[in-house]
Structure formats: structure tokens, C-alpha cells
Amino acid sequence: MQRQNSKLHAWWLAARPRTLPAALAPVIVGSALAWSDGLFALLPALAAMMGALLIQIGANYANDLFDYQKGVDNAHRLGPLRVTQAGLLSEGEMMRGTGVVFALASLCGVYLIFVAGWPVAVIGLASILAALAYTGGPRPYGYSGWGEVFVFLFFGLAAVAGSYYVQARQINLAALAASFPVGFLVVNILVVNNLRDIPTDRASGKHTLAARFGEAWARREYLVILVLAYLSTGILALSGLFTPWVFLSWGSLPVAVRLARAVWRDSGRALNASLAGSGQLELLFCLLFSIGLIMGKIF
Structure with missing residues (x-):
């Protein structure tokens, strides 16, 4: 029983629970926007949320495995414990676990394809491939400075607009615009991660933007992106695309x-x-x- 509990704890650690808001928050925004347009659908919203969460967990499992295999995770790691490197789970276990999680995410996708059609298949497949290619394969894009771009696209644009689409069966300008502040804030999670890992990333040949340009640049990157998140929200409100209630986010x-x-x-x-x-x-x-989107509709 103790061994079973330790295995479950290892899987929980590998899921990196502190990063999971990156998956949930965009779906909340997309669903609130659908509600404000009178198009909210509970089951598609829940399926989108579960699918996004599973893809994030699968990405974290894959990163745990691939970073270990490429030598990025070692005894000098400064971040939270990586279970493959620590020997808590074997490479085979992590590979199988990654496959299981992505299979479960695909089941959510099958339901959403039935509800909203083939565009969901494109978004879902692209999201899984992007999760694997971040640190996997012969040329992982996370190792060459493209991490911020892909995180913005998939955890901002695709997540917000996609979760809106599976409920509304359409995409509008508001759904695309709402993805910008969300995407900026998700990117900053990666920026902090890369800032912390500059010494070990450089030593292992992982060329993130932070590793390329240094600590001072990465700190400024974090501040600029933070400003862009709040500034873009203000612009969206003042433009009339959303009501001033979205200033609640401030x-x-x-x-x-x-x-x-x-x-x-x-x-x-x-x-x-x-x-x-x-x-x-x-x-x-x-x-x-x-809440601002919903209050804007009510009042």
C-alpha cells in the first residue's frame, strides 16, 4: 500500500500541479464569453476543460521524460523535483503514462468533434503534437527559443477561442481578442521557468530566449509581457469590444x-x-x- 501511494504521489508530482491553471483559466474565459453571448453549453465546456487539463498533464509528463533523456534534468536542477530523473518512475512508466493521458484527452476530443465538427480535431491534434514536440523529437522547439510563441498560440489563442467555438459553433473577434491577455500571462509562467533554469539550460545546450540573452533580458521580458496583459485588456474595454466591466481583471x-x-x-x-x-x-x-464578461451582459 505504501509503495502504491508513493507511485501515485510521483504521478501527481510529475503532473506539476502548479502549472495546471495554465490549462484551466483560458477555458473559463472562453466559457464566460460564450455565456455572455447566450451560447454557453455545459457539457462541451466541461469536456474542453478536461481535455485541456489532460493535454497539460500529458505535456508535463512528456517534458519530464524527454528532458531527462536529453540530459537537461540532472543533479544540478533548480526547479521542482522531476520524477524520472529522481528515479521515482522509470522511463517506460513515464512513456506509458504519457500515452494514457493523451488517449484520455483524445476521448474528450472525440466527444467535442461530435458536438462541433472537424475543426476540433485539428486543434486537438495540433495541441498534442505541440505538447510532444516542445521537448521531444530531434529538434524540440522549446530548446531553440520558440517556447513563448507556441505557448501563446496554444494556451492563449487556441484555448480561449477553441473553448468558445465548441459551445458557440463559431468564432468571433471577441473570442480571438480575449485570448491575448490570457496568452500573455501564460507565457510569463514559461519565462519564470526559463529564467530560473538559465545555468542548467546553458550547460545542456537548451537555447531558450532566457539562456540566449541572459537574466536581465528575461526579467525585462517578464515585466513587458505583464504590462502587455493589462494594457491589452484596457484597450479591449476602451475600444468597445468588451464592456468596462472587464476592468475587474485589474x-x-x-x-x-x-x-x-x-x-x-x-x-x-x-x-x-x-x-x-x-x-x-x-x-x-x-x-x-x-466575471467582468458576465456582469457586462447582466448590466
Whole structure:
């Protein structure tokens, strides 16, 4: 029983629960937008949320495995425990677990394809391939500085607009626009991760933007992206695309300021707290943004 519990705990650690808001928050925004348009559908919304969560977990499992195989995860790692490198799960177990999680995500996709048609298949397949190619394959894009772009596309644009589409059966400008502040905040989770890992990434040949341009550049990147997230929200509200109620999302600004100071000040393992905090900020921002979308419809 103790061994079984330790295995379950290892799988939980490998899922990297602090990163999971990156999967849930965009679906919340897309669903709130669908509700504000009178098109909310509970079962597709739940399936989209479960599918997104499973793809994120599958990506984390794949990263745990591939980073170990490529020598990126080693005894000098500064981030949270990686279970393959620590020997808590074997390479074979992690490979099978990754396959199972992506298979479960595909089941959610099958239902959503039945509900909303073939575009869901394209989004779902592209998301799974992107999750695997981040650190897997002969030329992983996460190792060559393209991580921020793909995270923005899949955890911002695809996640928000896709979750709206499976309920509304259409895409509009508002769904695309809402993905921008969400995508920016998801990207900052990756930026903190890469800032923390600069020494080990450089040593292993992982050329993230942070590893290429250095700590000062990565800290400025975090601040600029943070400003873009809040500025884009203000622009969307003032443009009339959304009501001023979406300014509720600015209620998360004190958290953002505290995180910006920590990212500017801390380094190494101390940034693990900012990594978790960046995920929490995204979730808080998206909840407040979603409440603003709903309140704008009511009032």
C-alpha cells in the first residue's frame, strides 16, 4: 500500500500541479464569453476543460521524460523535483503514462468533434503534437527559443477561442481578442521557468530566449509581457469590444506587482515561488475577467 501511494504521489508530482491553471483559466474565459453571448453549453465546456487539463498533464509528463533523456534534468536542477530523473518512475512508466493521458484527452476530443465538427480535431491534434514536440523529437522547439510563441498560440489563442467555438459553433473577434491577455500571462509562467533554469539550460545546450540573452533580458521580458496583459485588456474595454466591466481583471494588479518585484529580485530556486505565483495570477486574472464578461451582459 505504501509503495502504491508513493507511485501515485510521483504521478501527481510529475503532473506539476502548479502549472495546471495554465490549462484551466483560458477555458473559463472562453466559457464566460460564450455565456455572455447566450451560447454557453455545459457539457462541451466541461469536456474542453478536461481535455485541456489532460493535454497539460500529458505535456508535463512528456517534458519530464524527454528532458531527462536529453540530459537537461540532472543533479544540478533548480526547479521542482522531476520524477524520472529522481528515479521515482522509470522511463517506460513515464512513456506509458504519457500515452494514457493523451488517449484520455483524445476521448474528450472525440466527444467535442461530435458536438462541433472537424475543426476540433485539428486543434486537438495540433495541441498534442505541440505538447510532444516542445521537448521531444530531434529538434524540440522549446530548446531553440520558440517556447513563448507556441505557448501563446496554444494556451492563449487556441484555448480561449477553441473553448468558445465548441459551445458557440463559431468564432468571433471577441473570442480571438480575449485570448491575448490570457496568452500573455501564460507565457510569463514559461519565462519564470526559463529564467530560473538559465545555468542548467546553458550547460545542456537548451537555447531558450532566457539562456540566449541572459537574466536581465528575461526579467525585462517578464515585466513587458505583464504590462502587455493589462494594457491589452484596457484597450479591449476602451475600444468597445468588451464592456468596462472587464476592468475587474485589474483587481489582480497587486498580485502582479508583487510578482514583478520578486522576479526582478530573486534567482535560482527562489523563483519557484514566482513560478507558482504566475500560475495563480493567471487564474485570478481570468476569473475576474470572466466575471467582468458576465456582469457586462447582466448590466
